[in-house]
Amino acid sequence: MLETLRSMCCKPTVDEDKDICFDYQDGHFVMNASDTALLTTVWFYLFFSVPTEELGIVQRVVNEANSACSTKVVYNVDMKRKCIDLHIKNEFIFSSAIFKPEVYVSTMLDECLKAGNYFVKCYDRVKREMI
Amino acid sequence: MMKIILVILVVLVSGLLVLLLIEARRIKKSTKLTDESLKTLDLKTEKQESPSKCGCVSEILLSVLDQMGCQYRRDEEGRFIIKYQGEYFKVCTENKCLFLDIWQASCYTGSLDESDMLADVINTVNVNVYPKVLSVITDENVQLYIKTNVLLSAEVPNKELFLSGVFKSFITTTRYLLNTIEEKRLSLELNKVGNTSNYHLN
Numbered sequence: 001m002l003e004t005l006r007s008m009c010c011k012p013t014v015d016e017d018k019d020i021c022f023d024y025q026d027g028h029f030v031m032n033a034s035d036t037a038l039l040t041t042v043w044f045y046l047f048f049s050v051p052t053e054e055l056g057i058v059q060r061v062v063n064e065a066n067s068a069c070s071t072k073v074v075y076n077v078d079m080k081r082k083c084i085d086l087h088i089k090n091e092f093i094f095s096s097a098i099f100k101p102e103v104y105v106s107t108m109l110d111e112c113l114k115a116g117n118y119f120v121k122c123y124d125r126v127k128r129e130m131i
Numbered sequence: 132m133m134k135i136i137l138v139i140l141v142v143l144v145s146g147l148l149v150l151l152l153i154e155a156r157r158i159k160k161s162t163k164l165t166d167e168s169l170k171t172l173d174l175k176t177e178k179q180e181s182p183s184k185c186g187c188v189s190e191i192l193l194s195v196l197d198q199m200g201c202q203y204r205r206d207e208e209g210r211f212i213i214k215y216q217g218e219y220f221k222v223c224t225e226n227k228c229l230f231l232d233i234w235q236a237s238c239y240t241g242s243l244d245e246s247d248m249l250a251d252v253i254n255t256v257n258v259n260v261y262p263k264v265l266s267v268i269t270d271e272n273v274q275l276y277i278k279t280n281v282l283l284s285a286e287v288p289n290k291e292l293f294l295s296g297v298f299k300s301f302i303t304t305t306r307y308l309l310n311t312i313e314e315k316r317l318s319l320e321l322n323k324v325g326n327t328s329n330y331h332l333n
Contacts, residue, residue, distance in 0.1 A: 038288075038289070038293060038296075039261065056247075059247075059250035059251075059254075062250075062254070063250070063253070063265060063266055066257070066263050066265055067265050067278075070230075070280050072257050072263045074254055074257050074258045075254060089257075089258070091261050092282065093281065093282050093287060093293065095286065095287065095288050097286045097287075097288060098282075098284070098286050098287075099284070099286055104282075
């Protein structure tokens with residue numbers, strides 16, 4: 001995976017938890033990949049934040065985004081900051097045998113960015129509908 | 132006079148023979164072309180068939196299901212209905228796409244009053260599991276579904292093991308989802324009881 005990310009010019013680093021951290025396009029990604037596991041998990045943390053009062057809208061839009069996109073949008077409520085942080089999780093099969101792995105991995109990362117954009121668009125639409 | 136007529140006849144006959152020869156050659160050539168084009172058509176047919184023989188996601192899926200010993204059928208829209216460990220899964224494939232969409236029919240139906248609690252539970256489950264849980268709110272109830280999409284190309288190693296792992300993850304997700312709903316319901320009830328007793332104590 002590290003080789004694939006390097007060939008995509010992503011400059012990956014490995015943190016103390018052995019997670020791979022790198023920037024891709026506009027986002028910072030954290031990836032959990034191992035040589036033994038077939039599935040790789042990639043997180044696109046904190047792509048959006050909204051006030052806690054909008055939990056109902058967030059829940060509705062998260063479900064809509066999860067139905068439409070191949071990735072998962074999840075959230076956590078931060079009571080100290082009084083906001084809801086949104087994250088994207090994508091789990092995909094990865095093996096060195098895969099044809100053109102850099103194209104495949106970049107597609108998986110693009111899916112995360114697409115889901116983020118989709119969520120923000122839906123959120124804006126729902127907010128406009130409520131006014 | 133007779134000689135002239137004879138010469139004219141000879142010229143006419145030889146001309147006719149030449150014309151016949153040319154026509155015969157043309158017919159022979161066109162027949163040859165038709166044979167060649169037929170051969171080309173055959174090759175094209177073979178070329179068109181070859182990707183579906185080894186690369187089509189539906190065919191890979193069918194061979195994996197056969198190796199896994201799974202029962203399956205196709206519905207009127209061409210989707211696969213697969214039975215794995217007593218559970219039914221719906222699998223959608225597209226010829227040019229290497230990904231499969233796997234669905235499990237409604238795994239939980241709750242009342243509309245539970246929709247906020249269920250949204251909270253879905254988020255918790257989605258953070259921790261591989262497939263994703265979705266909700267559909269109707270006029271009468273809230274239904275929960277499980278969905279995922281997976282790559283199934285020829286290069287994927289241990290395809291049977293991988294696909295059975297995916298199906299098993301649906302089963303464990305359902306179990307985890309139902310347990311989380313139960314826990315959440317219990318904690319809400321305990322909170323209610325706590326609030327009531329506090330009210331009485333006050």
